[in-house]
Amino acid sequence: xxxxxxxxxxxxxxxxxxxxxxxxxxxxxxxxxxxxxxxxxxxxxxxxxxxxxxxxxxxxxxxxxxxxxxxxxxxxxxxxxxxxxxxxxxxxxxxxxxxxxxxxxxxxxxxxxxxxxxxxxxxxxxxxxxxxxxxxxxxxxxxxxxxxxxxxxxxxxxxxxxxxxxxxxxxxxxxxxxxxxxxxxxxxxxxxxxxxxxxxxxxxxxxxxxxxxxxxxxxxxxxxxxxxxxxxxxxxxxxxxxxxxxxxxxxxxxxxxxxxxxxxxxxxxxxxxxxxxxxxxxxxxxxxxxxxxxxxxxxxxxxxxxxxxxxxxxxxxxxxxxxxxx
Amino acid sequence: xxxxxxxxxxxxxxxxxxxxxxxxxxxxxxxxxxxxxxxxxxxxxxxxxxxxxxxxxxxxxxxxxxxxxxxxxxxxxxxxxxxxxxxxxxxxxxxxxxxxxxxxxxxxxxxxxxxxxxxxxxxxxxxxxxxxxxxxxxxxxxxxxxxxxxxxxxxxxxxxxxxxxxxxxxxxxxxxxxxxxxxxxxxxxxxxxxxxxxxxxxxxxxxxxxxxxxxxxxxxxxxxxxxxxxxxxxxxxxxxxxxxxxxxxxxxxxxxxxxxxxxxxxxxxxxxxxxxxxxxxxxxxxxxxxxxxxxxxxxxxxxxxxxxxxxxxxxxxxxxxxxxxxxxxxxxx
Ligand SMILES: Nc1ncnc2c1ncn2[C@@H]1O[C@H](COP(=O)(O)OP(=O)(O)OP(=O)(O)O)[C@@H](O)[C@H]1O
Ligand code: SF4
Ligand SMILES: [Mg+2]
Numbered sequence: 001x002x003x004x005x006x007x008x009x010x011x012x013x014x015x016x017x018x019x020x021x022x023x024x025x026x027x028x029x030x031x032x033x034x035x036x037x038x039x040x041x042x043x044x045x046x047x048x049x050x051x052x053x054x055x056x057x058x059x060x061x062x063x064x065x066x067x068x069x070x071x072x073x074x075x076x077x078x079x080x081x082x083x084x085x086x087x088x089x090x091x092x093x094x095x096x097x098x099x100x101x102x103x104x105x106x107x108x109x110x111x112x113x114x115x116x117x118x119x120x121x122x123x124x125x126x127x128x129x130x131x132x133x134x135x136x137x138x139x140x141x142x143x144x145x146x147x148x149x150x151x152x153x154x155x156x157x158x159x160x161x162x163x164x165x166x167x168x169x170x171x172x173x174x175x176x177x178x179x180x181x182x183x184x185x186x187x188x189x190x191x192x193x194x195x196x197x198x199x200x201x202x203x204x205x206x207x208x209x210x211x212x213x214x215x216x217x218x219x220x221x222x223x224x225x226x227x228x229x230x231x232x233x234x235x236x237x238x239x240x241x242x243x244x245x246x247x248x249x250x251x252x253x254x255x256x257x258x259x260x261x262x263x264x265x266x267x268x269x270x271x272x273x274x275x276x277x278x279x280x281x282x283x284x285x286x287x288x289x290x291x292x293x294x295x296x297x298x299x300x301x302x303x304x305x306x307x308x309x310x311x312x313x314x315x316x317x318x319x320x321x322x323x324x325x326x
Numbered sequence: 327x328x329x330x331x332x333x334x335x336x337x338x339x340x341x342x343x344x345x346x347x348x349x350x351x352x353x354x355x356x357x358x359x360x361x362x363x364x365x366x367x368x369x370x371x372x373x374x375x376x377x378x379x380x381x382x383x384x385x386x387x388x389x390x391x392x393x394x395x396x397x398x399x400x401x402x403x404x405x406x407x408x409x410x411x412x413x414x415x416x417x418x419x420x421x422x423x424x425x426x427x428x429x430x431x432x433x434x435x436x437x438x439x440x441x442x443x444x445x446x447x448x449x450x451x452x453x454x455x456x457x458x459x460x461x462x463x464x465x466x467x468x469x470x471x472x473x474x475x476x477x478x479x480x481x482x483x484x485x486x487x488x489x490x491x492x493x494x495x496x497x498x499x500x501x502x503x504x505x506x507x508x509x510x511x512x513x514x515x516x517x518x519x520x521x522x523x524x525x526x527x528x529x530x531x532x533x534x535x536x537x538x539x540x541x542x543x544x545x546x547x548x549x550x551x552x553x554x555x556x557x558x559x560x561x562x563x564x565x566x567x568x569x570x571x572x573x574x575x576x577x578x579x580x581x582x583x584x585x586x587x588x589x590x591x592x593x594x595x596x597x598x599x600x601x602x603x604x605x606x607x608x609x610x611x612x613x614x615x616x617x618x619x620x621x622x623x624x625x626x627x628x629x630x631x632x633x634x635x636x637x638x639x640x641x642x643x644x645x646x647x648x649x650x651x652x653x654x655x656x657x658x659x
Contacts, residue, residue: 137388223428230382230423231443231494232416235408245433321478322432 004314012306017069019302020295024065027291034289038093054080055093068295089299090292099296102281107300109179110277113269114262116193117200122255124201125208129247132209133216134239144209151206160199160272167195177273196273200266204258208251215250219243249319256312257305264301329397330357331534332381332502337394339373339380339558346607350376351558353394355637358551360501361528363535365549365566367542367581371603373558374538378504381536382421383411398502417447420495424507426487430479436463437475440494447498462493466523485516489523496527504536509544521548542585546570554578557604557614564643574645574654576619613648621657625649 035052036043043051052058056067056078067076071088078084081091089099132144167173178192219225220243228238267279282297284290316323339351351373358364366374379385381396383403396403398419403411415421423429431439440462441455450458456475463471466489479487488508495503505524509517525548528535537549545552545566552569554562554577562575573579580599601618604610612631616622622630625648635646647654 223423223425224431226384227423227429227491228431229384230415230421232412232414232446233442234412234446242431242433245431320433322480 001314001317005310008310008313012303012310015306016299016302020069020299021065023295023298024068024291025061027289027294028061030289034093034291037289054078068292089296092293093290094288094293099292102293103278103296103300106276106278106281108181109275110263110266110270110279112179112182112189112193113196113200113266113275113277114259116190116197117204118255118259118262120197120201121204121208122251125205126212126251128205128209129212130216130239130244132213133220133243136217141213144213148206148209151202152210154203156199156203156268157272159202160196160269163195163199164273177275179275179277196269196275199272200262200269207254211254212247212251215247216243219246222246245319249316252312252315252319256308260305260308261301263304263308264297329400331360331399332358332536333395333397334377334381335395335397337377337380337396338392339376339385340391341389342391343389348606349558349609350606351380352609354555354558354560356553356560356563358502358534358536360534361532362550363525363528363537363548365545365552366536366538366555367540367545367552368555369581369599369603370540371606372555373606374555375506376558377555378421378506378536378538381502381504382415382419383408384415413447416443416495416500417498418500419502419504420498420500421504421506422488422491422495422508425511426484426491427479427511429491430487432479435476435478436482436490440490440497443494444497458497459493462497463490465496465527466490466493467519468493484512485519488512488516488520492520492523492527496531496533499531500533502534502536504538506538507540508537510540517544524548542570542581554581557609558606559614559646560637561615561647562645563637568643572643573658574643574651575647576621576649577615578645579658580618613646621649621653624653624657 035048035055035057038055039048039051049058056064059067068090070076071084071086071090073086075086075088076084076090078091081096084090084098087100089103091098092102128144128148132141135141163174164177168176174195175191177195180188180192182189216239220239222243225238225242228242229235233241264278266277267283269275270277270279271283278297278300281293282301285294285297334357335355337351337354338349341348341350354373354377356364366377368374376385380390380392381398381403383406385392392404394404398414403414406414430436434442437456437459440459441452444450444458445452445455460471460475463475468474468486468489474482474486479490482490488511492508503524508524509520512520521544524535524537527533537544539545549566552562552564552566553560554569554575556577562569562573562578569578570582573582577599584598599618600620604614604617610617610631612629612633613619613622613635616630619630629648633648635648637644637646649657
């Protein structure tokens with residue numbers, strides 16, 4: 001286990017450095033001048049030069065990248081802004097705010113949104129998938145498959161906008177979506193996120209229902225499930241203890257991927273509901289050519305995906321004794 | 327004559343599929359006594375497994391329509407409630423399958439899989455079930471059973487897995503054991519060991535065994551009675567000596583001729599029964615074997631094509647063919 005984790009952690013760091021490098025050099029492939037944006041509209045040439053120097057943009061590209069990279073591990077000094085202790089992600093080109101603080105500020109929004117929705121769509125999707133699989137071909141199965149088809153063809157901004165209009169503005173059934181810290185008022189936290197959770201879940205549940213159903217149907221046809229029945233095990237224990245076990249492997253894989261992607265930023269959801277999470281932050285960073293912020297959001301998104309991948313692989317070993325981690 | 331321990335009477339199993347109704351078993355009757363082994367042989371698709379699964383009530387009632395009678399120890403199993411069948415399966419009647427690797431759960435230890443059958447049917451404690459599992463592993467000849475009881479199936483060799491399957495099937499001392507090609511997935515030496523094991527266990531417990539196989543050699547060595555199946559029907563039935571020594575049915579002749587013998591030279595071509603197995607959706611009229619048979623002309627110009635031959639005589643060595651005994655003896659000679 002320890003060997004597995006060390007090996008994967010090293011791999012993860014290398015992957016992140018490569019992703020960061022690619023992002024960094026791609027950024028400069030696009031002709032936009034961050035210094036001009038930082039300096040403002042009517043910017044005299046000498047101020048522009050000063051801004052360029054302060055942002056470190058007058059250095060060669062490679063030196064800029066290594067400075068950014070070492071900043072994360074050792075901290076770095078900025079002309080005019082002072083020392084930025086490790087892990088230093090730099091200062092925003094746009095508002096000079098320390099990027100680390102901004103990220104830590106936005107992360108809880110995205111994490112709350114993701115975790116809440118994930119709990120709903122995982123439980124609901126797996127449950128409906130099981131029910132459908134156990135009622136293969138019967139009306140209940142058909143209803144589930146039609147609704148999941150409808151669900152998966154819906155778009156977040158469409159459903160979200162409709163829900164906002166009818167449930168919040170017209171009828172005040174649900175609270176206006178907003179983020180309030182969990183630690184201050186858990187109830188207000190949940191109330192403010194209910195609508196985004198539900199809308200995000202509607203889209204994701206469909207996929208889990210279909211995946212659970214098809215894997216479960218496959219599992220129910222496995223020889224060892226037949227053996228369990230031939231041993232006289234009760235029908236319910238056959239499905240739960242035997243067939244579900246194999247189904248979980250598949251579900252967990254996809255769940256890990258989805259969680260990673262969502263932590264990286266549920267861009268459309270956050271935009272639709274006006275939530276200031278990482279997704280919004282990254283979109284703004286792109287439009288503002290705010291390199292430090294952009295780099296940080298990419299790092300968090302890629303990091304989340306990599307971490308969940310490692311967690312999934314470790315979970316496999318617990319679920320399936322045939323999987324060995326070395 | 328009293329009813330045998332397991333008595334299958336006029337069993338029919340139809341599957342309703344998109345292509346039509348599959349008549350997988352059609353009017354099949356046989357019996358098995360305690361302490362004896364019935365060998366069931368027949369080509370692929372002749373309905374052997376479907377019959378086995380029917381006895382344990384393992385077909386889904388939605389796709390499989392069953393009729394006829396299956397009496398186990400005098401009790402009718404067709405139409406019995408699910409809870410009753412669940413009590414019988416693994417307890418009074420158990421089954422072992424062809425591929426022990428896929429038939430054992432990869433997620434649970436061998437000991438757990440054996441023990442849970444015991445707990446389910448006897449209500450024993452976890453510890454008692456574990457002891458019982460170790461005892462069963464010892465009986466089927468697994469070395470170091472106290473250690474191996476905590477292994478997962480993938481840590482066992484093929485032969486050991488099949489031994490574990492047998493241990494699992496026998497843990498509740500069933501009166502009937504159905505073995506569906508228990509040795510097909512194993513190599514020859516292991517095959518012989520497994521068959522010896524089954525025979526030894528039968529001597530100790532008096533279990534009735536149905537042994538399904540493609541291999542007439544296996545039947546000759548292990549079975550007391552033989553049932554030859556073709557297109558879901560019994561075409562010949564009798565003791566091993568009768569059926570293999572003095573076969574009456576043209577299909578049995580074909581099967582015996584297709585069997586490689588020690589005396590045949592290695593390069594002699596294998597002779598499968600001529601033609602291909604029939605469709606079970608449109609089963610040939612009359613004798614279902616007639617499109618592949620060499621002798622319909624001998625039995626009468628239209629008889630084989632129009633009239634279904636019944637298994638006769640009703641007891642003892644019987645076969646389903648329109649030829650007279652004299653004609654058969656003439657052909658065999
Ligand atoms: N669930 C099912 N639905 C439809 N048809 C089925 C089903 N199960 C079996 N059959 C059909 O019934 C026929 C008999 O199958 P069965 O498995 O009993 O053959 P078998 O004699 O055991 O052959 P083998 O030697 O290959 O194991 C086959 O044609 C098969 O396709
Ligand atoms: S009944 Fe006719 S077709 Fe069938 S086996 Fe006998 S001779 Fe052949
Ligand atoms: Mg079979």
